Amino acid sequence: MKRVLLAKFLLWTGFAASYAVGSTESIDRRAVQDSNQKTAIPSRDGLRFVIDGHADYFAGSNSYWIPFLKSNSDVDMVMSHLKQSGLKVLRVWGFNDVNEIPTDGRVWFHHIQNGASVINEGADGLQRLDYVVKSAEAHNVKLIVNFVNNWGDYGGIAAYNTAFGGNATSWYTDKASQKSYRDYIKAVISRYKGSSAIFAWELANEPRCRGCDTSVIYNWAKSTSAFIKSLEPARMVCIGDEGMGLTTQSDGSYPFTYYEGVDFEKNLQIPTIDFGTLHLYPSQWSEQDPWGNLWIKAHGAACVKAGKPCLLEEYGSLALAASEASWQQTALKSKGIAGDTFWQYGDNLSSGPSPNDGYTVYRGTANYTILVTDHVKDVKKLNSH
């Protein structure tokens, strides 16, 4: 199997962006592989994730923007590049909440205004996410799809507050907001039930409830994840939080505290939460980059205690390669850490370079070689042991 895949990578590399397959034999093999994948829903086994029957460590990335692209060929290009690079898991934004319907043709998914919600199933709506899922299926890339942003980008909790009242902390218990959020979740899940391309459903991007008792987020995560499992029991579910609030190996610094209303270890006990997530941005948390190694090890240990895998789901340093490569090494060595998805993947789209927030690692650059090519080699080495 591995040799077949390698041969295909070489074939694809040879034909640049084209992923048309040259021989009947390859087409047949791909068809067999594809039909097997239809039934293979990613899962977990002990402290590992399982993809296509392999309980391995998985490397991947984030590209929040891919569901908002209007060009199918851009989506296919990114997916084929991810596949060529050996990046198996891609985290994308499954939300795009607006208070006003855009008039410039921009993609939007969920219009919320004056207490009412409309889900956009049109060509500039969830059909864009449909294409991402379809392309991921074709390229055997596994998606983490989340349902709301804690931050204001693409709507988020602030957009719900505008439509339904309340504020950033009352949102978690606000009846009207939660009903609209759940209706949206149900609409998205119903489109991709049983798809081999979904790695996990994720409650939110970086939920926080500053100054709240940690029971607020705990109760919300517990009931929302149970709701999702009722819609699709076999699918993994995660929270999408930054991993804040833990006592294991705590040095007492801000991210380890409950200041943002998150208790990582308590939340991981929720039976309908399959794995823990952690994010890592020392420069935004008044820490130095080497501190990131402690953060990773602490979560690995907490995940071992809980008997569930941890995903280093976002990490970014403005020094890019130098710091991030050392975090990758730590992740590979830490029991309990089962995968990592760096923030964020960059590529050349037909419209120009994909978004750059200072943390983007563009394909084909020297940083990409270090953080992707070399890392994927290390991952393969680890998995072959």
Ligand SMILES: *[C@@H]1O[C@H](CO)[C@@H](O)[C@H](O)[C@H]1NC(C)=O
């Ligand atoms: C948010 O709303 C709640 C409930 O009405 C209130 O108790 C809290 O003080 C508000 N928080 C802020 C920051 O306004």
Ligand SMILES: *[C@@H]1O[C@H](CO)[C@@H](O)[C@H](O)[C@H]1NC(C)=O
């Ligand atoms: C991306 O496009 C730029 C400008 O056209 C080009 O210089 C660069 O080599 C391209 N990078 C890759 C990885 O294709």
Ligand SMILES: *[C@@H]1O[C@H](CO)[C@@H](O)[C@H](O)[C@H]1NC(C)=O
């Ligand atoms: C990686 O990116 C950083 C930040 O943009 C840059 O300073 C550094 O030179 C790059 N390193 C390599 C090896 O390309």
